[in-house]
Amino acid sequence: MDAKNAEDAKNAEAGRNAVDAKNAVAGKDAEDELRHRLLAGLPAEAVLTDPEVTASYATDMASFCPAGTPAAVVLPRTAEQVQHVLRTATALRVPVVPQGARTGLSGGANATDGAIVLSLLKMDRILEIDPVDRIAVVEPGVVNAVLSRAVAEQGLYYPPDPSSWEQCTIGGNIGTASGGLCCVKYGVTAEYVLGLDVVLADGRLLRTGRRTAKGVAGYDLTRLFVGSEGSLGVVVQAVLALRPAPPRQLALAAEFPSAAAACAAVCAVMAAGHTPSLLELMDRTTVRAVNRLGRMGLPESTEALLLAAFDTPQAEADLAAVGALCAAAGATAVVPAEDEAESELLLQARRMSLTALEALRPATMIDDVCVPRSRLAEMLDGTAAVAARHRLTIGVCAHAGDGNTHPVVCFDPADADETARARASFDEIMALGLELGGTITGEHGVGVLKKDWLARELGPVGLEMHRAVKQAFDPLGLLNPGKLF
């Protein structure tokens, strides 16, 4: 390098440093400006900018999803404060990531760089429970289990019961249209949302839906927000439908010599017109993992364990009929629970499944493929073939009555080859689901984890119309950017 060039390089370096410094100042200025504006409409304790604190809000419970560094975390207590946050975000063109309890499994609540993380956890009031109208009016930060217990005290029932129900919030449940064990009889969260108050990207307050049992005035914008993963608006209040509390459920367990036989039993039960309150499947890997974690004493010789429950007045008779169908489909043992307590133990074993599978290896990726229940056997056999081909442990628990499987791909992230095989398996399972006429996500949502796969499921026209709807509600693209599509 000659003197001239050295000088040029030095000047260029100095220039770069000056630009960096200026950007840093600009970045600092922008952050100060953001903080200043937020504080104009929020109390000081509701605006967090300490990087060590805000970092703890960066991710939900999904593995292997990128997350950025938020500029601020805000914890509003009123709809007006949420409106202020979104007006500020629009004015400064700052992205906003709405968050509940961050129990999601797809990275849908992960922060993006420079974003405002909008946590709804402090908006946690149950505003109304009405046994005559069978509705509850709640803020988004109410924990699912808190609501469930509160309505139970009045003889009512809020069915949606995601595994994380002791932590997850109604707002988060609405964001992903969460399911749970009850869905085979009671459906998912979407079916319990009658009306919403939503703050739009520009801060306007939109009221959708109703408090009535029926209503067809205009487009169903309520359902458009349910499952939109915070990308169309921020829910600040919800009117939820409730049901009368059913009798406590009674369960049975049936052991099968193959997953296919268990799936045949599921089909027979549904074709016979039964309406179980729960119809779950655990494969051999899951059963053993649960025994290992919880000493549950489940039968380890079984290839597939089917759990069925009824919450009807004639539960014993219903269980007997289902037991007979299981036997006809090849069950080697059918064991009805002695009582409600034993039934509850079986359910606990099922609820423990994901955690138990996660404990098998250093890391896991959880699929959420839902297929028509008539294709469930093909889905399980195909998943076993994927595991064999990639020499991996993939345990499957499934909401079998809904055809919704959770294959859990177990691997060691320190092993690059195994990690690559895990990733490939995770994808092949989704491809199989689509081939069988299913969906890539029955209840966990898309987030960042399944973005590429959503495009594949929707197809080009579907994706175009998704973008058009997003554009209609959030023309600046500020709400939860980089998620879904």
Place this chain on the structure above:
Amino acid sequence: MDAKNAEDAKNAEAGRNAVDAKNAVAGKDAEDELRHRLLAGLPAEAVLTDPEVTASYATDMASFCPAGTPAAVVLPRTAEQVQHVLRTATALRVPVVPQGARTGLSGGANATDGAIVLSLLKMDRILEIDPVDRIAVVEPGVVNAVLSRAVAEQGLYYPPDPSSWEQCTIGGNIGTASGGLCCVKYGVTAEYVLGLDVVLADGRLLRTGRRTAKGVAGYDLTRLFVGSEGSLGVVVQAVLALRPAPPRQLALAAEFPSAAAACAAVCAVMAAGHTPSLLELMDRTTVRAVNRLGRMGLPESTEALLLAAFDTPQAEADLAAVGALCAAAGATAVVPAEDEAESELLLQARRMSLTALEALRPATMIDDVCVPRSRLAEMLDGTAAVAARHRLTIGVCAHAGDGNTHPVVCFDPADADETARARASFDEIMALGLELGGTITGEHGVGVLKKDWLARELGPVGLEMHRAVKQAFDPLGLLNPGKLF
């Protein structure tokens, strides 16, 4: 008028005539062009342009809704033909009015001037009924009763049962998210639509939703189309959820000394956690009208007749409990049906109500206000006050369990003053519904009849977002223009 002015007037007249003639030629040319283009993708018998024939497709069953003169009526048999119609409409900027059986009650299917009326009546195939997956796949022109009977043959149940179920089509039911008598237990049409094939305004085919029991991949565009009254796209195929056939229902009738007492019984029944398959109310005017039309022998001394039914295994016990609640609320008589046949007679009386009320006077306007069921008594008393104030007969039958009332305003259109009072009453009843926290339409839709009222119910932000959604799907505004908003 002097000579000069006379000459000018003559020239002006000649000019006007020339312009009219030119427009007429242009109109004729445009119609020829439209017909020519339609025939490029449709068989001759599927394109009707004889004005005497097309006029018969101009209106649905709503009274007092304006209707225009269509340029053509098309009767496609395939999705590809529907795509051709919409591509043609987009190319020529011709509006399209989708139609089913035209049994609607809000003018939502009324033709507009120069439009293509797109009748889906010939797309009437049931493509699939699957008892394991509990779904049916149908074309939009399938008649509700035809589907209901076909699934019943396989031990299945398609609940939505609008009064017009022997004529109305599934496509029309989807367009208005129709209800019926079953809703108090089974919900409306929207809850049975899992997935749709929709032809968009520009002819692209969009597939929404799924065949699976659950699924949360992307926005719920399926529900956005349900109830959109043909304004966002044309449904050409639907995946519908089915249920196992329940036991035949058993009914009771309870007589009350006042509408308020009957409504108190409704609230008591729902608060006690019952799930009747039907909970209907007929006021004194309705009871008498039904007796007059059908010689049903209903008790004429009652102020309000409540019908309750259960399709549970323990229907007698459920009815006994509801009977006791009715007695406690002041019922003067509680009469359980002797058997299923007598139960069916009671239901027939209820189904006859609208027709019976329509027979009372030369014309009627039918409201469809739904309020929270806790406000039902106020709604009925308020409606009676409207009738008294305007010196009109307003009979009310109601899906009481849902809070969905159908006040039928009876009048003589030959009497201008009475007509004005009828119109005012119709509006005052909707205003009352909104005041009580209800909606202007529980199940009949908005159409042209309640456009002004939709704006009032949605509010300015709601209306803006409706327009934004419409713009996203139909930027040229060709689909069912002038309806909804």
